[in-house]
Amino acid sequence: MIILGVESTAHTFGVGIVTDQGEILANIKDSYTSLSKGMVPDDVVKHHERVAEDILKKALEEAKIEFWNIGLIAYSAGPGLDPCLWFGYKKVKEWNQDYGKKLVGVNHCCAHLSIGKLWNKLTDPVYLYVSGVNTQIIVEEGKYQVIGETLDLGLGNMLDKLGRIMDLGFPAGPKIEELAKKGKYIGLPYVVKGMDVSFSGILTRVQQLYQQKVTKKNILKLLGKSNALPYTTDIEHKQILTGLKKRLDEPISKEDLCFSVQETCFAMLAEVVERAMAHTGKKELLLVGGVGANQRFCEMLNVMCRERGAKFYKVPMSLAGDQGAMIAWEGFLKKESYGDIEVNPHWRTDEV
Ligand code: AMP
Ligand code: MG
Numbered sequence: 001m002i003i004l005g006v007e008s009t010a011h012t013f014g015v016g017i018v019t020d021q022g023e024i025l026a027n028i029k030d031s032y033t034s035l036s037k038g039m040v041p042d043d044v045v046k047h048h049e050r051v052a053e054d055i056l057k058k059a060l061e062e063a064k065i066e067f068w069n070i071g072l073i074a075y076s077a078g079p080g081l082d083p084c085l086w087f088g089y090k091k092v093k094e095w096n097q098d099y100g101k102k103l104v105g106v107n108h109c110c111a112h113l114s115i116g117k118l119w120n121k122l123t124d125p126v127y128l129y130v131s132g133v134n135t136q137i138i139v140e141e142g143k144y145q146v147i148g149e150t151l152d153l154g155l156g157n158m159l160d161k162l163g164r165i166m167d168l169g170f171p172a173g174p175k176i177e178e179l180a181k182k183g184k185y186i187g188l189p190y191v192v193k194g195m196d197v198s199f200s201g202i203l204t205r206v207q208q209l210y211q212q213k214v215t216k217k218n219i220l221k222l223l224g225k226s227n228a229l230p231y232t233t234d235i236e237h238k239q240i241l242t243g244l245k246k247r248l249d250e251p252i253s254k255e256d257l258c259f260s261v262q263e264t265c266f267a268m269l270a271e272v273v274e275r276a277m278a279h280t281g282k283k284e285l286l287l288v289g290g291v292g293a294n295q296r297f298c299e300m301l302n303v304m305c306r307e308r309g310a311k312f313y314k315v316p317m318s319l320a321g322d323q324g325a326m327i328a329w330e331g332f333l334k335k336e337s338y339g340d341i342e343v344n345p346h347w348r349t350d351e352v
Helices: 041-063 082-096 108-120 155-165 173-180 200-211 216-223 235-245 254-280 295-307 324-333
Strands: 002-007 012-019 024-031 072-078 102-107 126-130 135-141 143-149 284-288 311-313
Touching: 002 082, 002 324, 012 041, 012 324, 024 041, 024 324, 041 082, 072 082, 072 108, 072 324, 082 102, 102 108, 102 324, 108 126, 108 284, 108 324, 126 254, 135 254, 143 254, 155 173, 155 200, 155 254, 173 254, 173 295, 200 254, 254 295, 284 295, 295 311
Parallel strands: 002 072, 072 102, 126 284, 284 311
Antiparallel strands: 002 012, 012 024, 126 135, 135 143
């Protein structure tokens, strides 16, 4: 059987075509971006309207099939932005009008997990799902159980908000990763509460630091020194001071803040996911979601797994972020349990 999957929960409109054996025949997508704004829902829908027909055409061409060859149509029913979900749902109904194929509304988060599991041929990993809006640690016990998650923002959304503060455009994750390569560490709040994490306080602190100028007073505050600038004796502090003094009256560097945000937030997630692995005794970790494209994040998780005799798995860039192939595969897996369920913007992973 050939399955068509349509992704339209947020920034990306995608069409994927897979077989019931898990072979990906096509996975075409186009994502909304902006230099000056975040995700304005109406603008995102306009983007999807503009690209949808072309994406379907390209996907069918790449898979070398006609629409009537499709046996099942899956669409992302939630969670996501209400207008984007409705656009995707209505588009699928329109495309299917003359064919009457079975529709399966799928949970977008479960689709991320399923495609990662398929790609890496895993049976029972601990999942770390880090996308724009979601940050969850998940295990499968009959159904998916969320055993740790963010108490406020998803990490991707936090990085994107930071991008708006620093004028990096949307999405900001890849630009933050680039800037971080040239940064040094500045202390930030480290917020782990049991198995949960929280990012909003870190964002507030980074915003304060970014908007603070590098002044003599702030340098001393940052270094926790009370003595006057020229008389500091500590060698390390002296080196940092010399660097900072050259830039008096500039904002604290984007590079340092990006590096520090990455190190702090990735370490927080590595800590809770390590605890999840210790508790459950599971030996495989699978990272999915758009933030999984970050090389530094993968490196830290890989080291953590290696040190505890476990194995780290990720998905290729083409399957890390939102796309249609994962929706198609999840639709195939859930074809007996779900059907045309319209949309469900707040559908949680553990409700499936
Ligand atoms: P998703 O919702 O799964 O498509 O993931 C989108 C999120 O991933 C956005 O918030 C991006 O900023 C973030 N993202 C994409 N690439 C990277 C990267 N290299 N490093 C960190 N975050 C990233
Ligand atoms: Mg996603």
